[in-house]
Amino acid sequence: MARFRCPDCGYVYDEARGDPREGYAPGVAFAALPDSFVCPDCSVRDKADFVADEAPAHPIAAMPGTPPRA
Amino acid sequence: MKTFVVSDPQRGTIVYRDRKRHLWLASLFYPLVALSGVGLYWVAAAEWVLWIPVVSLYAGVSLLDHWVGADPNNPPEAVVPLLEADGYYRWLPMLTVPLHFAVLLALAAFVATHALSAAGVAVAALTAGLYSGLGINTAHELGHKKTEVERRLARIVLAVPVYGHFCVEHNRGHHRHVATPEDPASARMGESIYRFALREIPGGFRRGWASERERLARQGKSAWHLDNEILQSYLLSALLQGGLIAAGGLVMVPFLAIHNVFAWWQLTSANYVEHYGLLRQRAADGSYERCQPHHSWNADYVVSNLLIYHLERHSDHHAHPTRRYQSLRSFADLPTLPNGYFGMFLAAYVPPLWYALMDRRLLALPHIGGDLGRVNVDPAARARLERRYGGAASLAA
Numbered sequence: 159m160a161r162f163r164c165p166d167c168g169y170v171y172d173e174a175r176g177d178p179r180e181g182y183a184p185g186v187a188f189a190a191l192p193d194s195f196v197c198p199d200c201s202v203r204d205k206a207d208f209v210a211d212e213a214p215a216h217p218i219a220a221m222p223g224t225p226p227r228a
Numbered sequence: 229m230k231t232f233v234v235s236d237p238q239r240g241t242i243v244y245r246d247r248k249r250h251l252w253l254a255s256l257f258y259p260l261v262a263l264s265g266v267g268l269y270w271v272a273a274a275e276w277v278l279w280i281p282v283v284s285l286y287a288g289v290s291l292l293d294h295w296v297g298a299d300p301n302n303p304p305e306a307v308v309p310l311l312e313a314d315g316y317y318r319w320l321p322m323l324t325v326p327l328h329f330a331v332l333l334a335l336a337a338f339v340a341t342h343a344l345s346a347a348g349v350a351v352a353a354l355t356a357g358l359y360s361g362l363g364i365n366t367a368h369e370l371g372h373k374k375t376e377v378e379r380r381l382a383r384i385v386l387a388v389p390v391y392g393h394f395c396v397e398h399n400r401g402h403h404r405h406v407a408t409p410e411d412p413a414s415a416r417m418g419e420s421i422y423r424f425a426l427r428e429i430p431g432g433f434r435r436g437w438a439s440e441r442e443r444l445a446r447q448g449k450s451a452w453h454l455d456n457e458i459l460q461s462y463l464l465s466a467l468l469q470g471g472l473i474a475a476g477g478l479v480m481v482p483f484l485a486i487h488n489v490f491a492w493w494q495l496t497s498a499n500y501v502e503h504y505g506l507l508r509q510r511a512a513d514g515s516y517e518r519c520q521p522h523h524s525w526n527a528d529y530v531v532s533n534l535l536i537y538h539l540e541r542h543s544d545h546h547a548h549p550t551r552r553y554q555s556l557r558s559f560a561d562l563p564t565l566p567n568g569y570f571g572m573f574l575a576a577y578v579p580p581l582w583y584a585l586m587d588r589r590l591l592a593l594p595h596i597g598g599d600l601g602r603v604n605v606d607p608a609a610r611a612r613l614e615r616r617y618g619g620a621a622s623l624a625a
């Protein structure tokens with residue numbers, strides 16, 4: 159399962175977790191998201207802008223309130 | 229004063245002191261301004277003193293912006309992650325949320341228990357609405373953040389002026405479509421603030437509701453499900469304002485109506501001045517270019533920015549919507565307003581004055597160069613503006 163990152167605000171779409179609040183269940187592949195997908199946090203980057211996130215999943219990074227990595 | 233130190237691989241050690249750090253505490257004392265009219269009323273036993281807070285806020289902040297002037301305090305980009313992580317700044321807007329409930333309740337209680345004239349009720353409502361307008365601005369600051377507690381507090385404070393759709397509409401609607409003719413929250417050249425309000429208020433509501441309905445539909449839920457965050461906020465509004473009418477009687481109906489509309493009007497005013505006439509260009513495939521720094525009007529005044537969490541550093545806000553107020557930066561060579569937002573609101577309320585201050589300034593921006601084709605023009609005003617400025621490419625000095 160891969161992770162994709164918003165290049166502006168650092169939001170990460172983790173395929174293993176999905177984004178249930180946005181209506182994407184755990185396991186939904188990034189490629190399966192609609193083309194109209196926009197970053198759920200900043201809304202100013204689209205699906206096409208997202209970049210593959212190679213960093214290993216770290217429990218801290220998934221905590222709400224963690225500022226985006228500089 | 230706290231010192232932030234970063235060692236930058238290219239530029240060496242960067243030291244930054246936030247000279248405004250403690251000034252942000254002022255946000256905890258704005259309720260005293262809103263309630264000062266009542267205090268004066270008790271002392272002076274005259275109704276006209278109730279006008280003092282509203283008039284002194286608008287006129288006073290405009291004058292203070294003129295006298296105190298621009299803000300030299302600008303954090304280096306390298307320090308932004310440290311500022312973002314500093315809990316002090318994070319707590320302040322959250323602490324103001326209960327104050328917005330307290331001020332509305334206090335002014336409602338004052339109106340319900342004093343024999344005021346119609347004008348007295350109206351000015352108490354305007355005063356409450358003014359402070360609730362700042363509450364919408366606080367919801368703006370909180371609603372852009374990533375933590376659930378801040379987002380929830382945004383919906384809670386929006387319940388005070390019954391504007392629960394604002395965060396969804398603003399983040400998902402305005403930020404995506406800003407500076408385009410399609411955006412009801414971006415003003416067009418030649419559009420008066422009064423016509424703008426009739427497009428912005430219903431347009432924002434429709435777009436916010438549609439966006440929330442789509443999100444819930446993806447979850448397989450109806451728009452009327454209690455997970456609808458707009459509905460949650462409206463329910464709290466119904467409880468609050470319904471309770472006030474039940475407890476305070478019929479005088480609460482006009483009081484709350486004026487309060488609500490005046491709070492919305494503050495937001496309308498901010499939306500009007502923030503992007504007036506600015507237009508993103510379309511690519512060959514019809515899509516709009518990404519929002520650039522020159523698609524927002526900025527003002528960088530110490531006093532008004534303290535009232536509205538650096539909202540006047542608007543280009544940086546659109547470049548990085550989740551960035552916190554203490555980290556927003558100002559830049560030279562951006563579209564700049566001749567006064568702070570409050571002074572510009574007053575100008576906007578007199579449309580001929582607004583056009584006189586803004587239309588040439590807009591056309592003279594370097595990326596527009598007098599070309600009306602690069603301006604977001606109100607279709608109803610296009611013929612008039614073309615007659616006046618059609619051959620005005622020479623304005624680009």
Ligand SMILES: [Zn+2]
Nearest residue numbers: 164167197200
């Ligand atoms: Zn983002």
